[in-house]
Amino acid sequence: MEKTLSGEFRPKVFFDRLSKQLQIPAGANTIVVTHLLQDAQVYLRTLDKVSHILSVIPKPKSIDTTVLSTARTHFTINQSDRETLQTSNIVRDLLRSAAGRVVLFDIGGYFAPLVNDLVDSFPGKLVGVIEDTENGHQKYDRAQPLKVPVFSVARSPLKDNEDFLVGQSVLFSADAILREVGKLIQYLDCSVFGYGKIGGSIADHLSRRGAKVSVFDKDPIRRMAASNRLCKIPDREQIIKQSDVIFCATGGQVLKIHDFRALKPGCVVFSVTSSDDEMDITYLNAEYLAEDVTQHVTKFSSFSNHFYLVNKGNAVNFIHKAALGDFIHIVRGEMIYALKVLLEQPPDPGIHELTQKQRSELAELWLKTFASEPAHYSDLAVGGI
Structure with a gap:
């Protein structure tokens, strides 16, 4: 009996x-780096259905x-x-124990230093x-020449939608954190380092909120787009010295x-990824006195200036x-599609993407x-995680 398909x-x-559509060859194993949040459950269930995790x-930071x-x-x-993953034998032991071929699912280049x-x-x-x-993607690019194919979805047009929403969620959290310390983002000089898809989304949402937005990107074409x-497109030093929020x-x-x-005294610093990727905080504790202002905001003070670092960077x-x-x-669907390609027709070593035709099938x-109303489905026996 066909039933109306609810959002749940x-x-x-x-x-x-x-x-069912992809018919991925059986017998593959996967090792999966993931954000272990609510929306990951059905993704992991599917990966374990088409491979052995x-x-x-x-x-x-996302559990x-x-x-x-x-x-x-x-x-x-x-x-x-x-660091532990890259300096221990964890991945080697997993590969050694695997009966059959293995594909690594990565977020943030965890395996890039090891892969060759x-x-x-x-x-x-x-x-x-x-x-x-x-x-x-950048980490695997720096690891070239690679000895194995790497499929990247980072620059896929299918990911643009997610990246736009990441920028929105960053601004939502930043606004909430600033309000905790008595600041309103629309009255502050805000700057964005990096005008890629996520940085561009942050700048766009800041502008919509009425904030004064400055951007710096090392790529002049991106600066022109901003x-x-x-x-505003000041030089890097001006952003460091004049921004209330970065x-x-x-x-x-x-x-x-x-x-x-060199930060403006009182500047609040936010990151959109891991602290070790986005900033070098190695020497902060040696030069600054750290004081927790709220659960998520740390004040760093020295004789020359003070600033606030959110969520430890x-x-x-x-x-x-x-x-x-x-x-x-x-986006996760595109990663699963890439698994099919790797198992059926693996390309030469290097960085690869799905074709336009394959992405159109996914879309x-x-x-x-998700977009058909009303939607129907005759078999809801798809299980939990």
């Missing part, structure tokens, strides 16, 4: 339809404890941070890597100790769960599931 079931149905590695507890009953969970050595150590076993983020959207969205350690020394939007709606599912499926 749509993600499950999307991935159920996707797995050897281990789930949650990103340390929902309830989801973690549930996931432990279904998967081997390895709570290792990036892993190919040499386990010839024929590691099929490839699938990377989610621009930050990770100017076209009515952002958003770091580069993935390239844009702030170092000499930048912190980690992604601010994860303070408030970073909900991205249904658009996150198409049609997403629209059929």
Whole structure:
């Protein structure tokens, strides 16, 4: 009997339809780095349906404890941070234990420093890597020449929707944090380092709120695009010295100790990714007195200046769960599609993307599931995590 498809079931149905449509070859193993939040449950269930998940590695700053507890009953969970993963034998042991081919699902280039050595150590076993983020894409690019194919969805047009919403969620969290310390964002001089898809979204949402927005990007073409959207384009030093609020969205350690020394007194610093990717905070505690002002805001004071660092330099939007709606599912769907390509027709080593035709297939499926009203589905037996 056909039933109306409610919003609650749509993600499950999307991935159920996707797995049936793709017909991914059996026998593959996966190691999965992921944000372990509520919306990851159906994604992990689907990945375990089309492959065997050897281990789930949650990103340390984005773990929902309830989801973690549930996931432990279904998967081997390895709570290792990036440094531990890269300096231990965890990944090697997993590859050694795998019966069959292995694909690595990555967020942020966790495996980038290891991947070529892993190919040499386990010839024929590691099929490839699938990377989610621009930050990770850049890390694999720096690891060239690669010895295995890496599929990246970071620059996919299907991810534009998610990145736009990430910018929105960053601003939501930043606004809430600033209000906790008595500041209103629309009255502050706000600057954005990095005018990629997420940085551009932050700047756009700041402008909509009436804030005075400045942008710096090392790419002059991006700076010109920001100017076209009515952002001010001062030089880097001016942004450091004059901004009340700074958003770091580069993935390239844009702030170092000499930048912190030069910040306008009272500046509030936000990041959209991990602190070790976005800024070098190694020497802060040696030069500054750190004082927790609120649960998520730390004041750093020295004789020359003081500033506020939010969420210890980690992604601010994860303070408030970073909900991205249904658009996150198409990005994960693209990663699962890349798994099919790697297993059926692996390309040469290097960085690759899905074709326009393959992305269009995914978009049609997403629209059929999430944008059709009323939507119907005859089989809701798609299970939990």
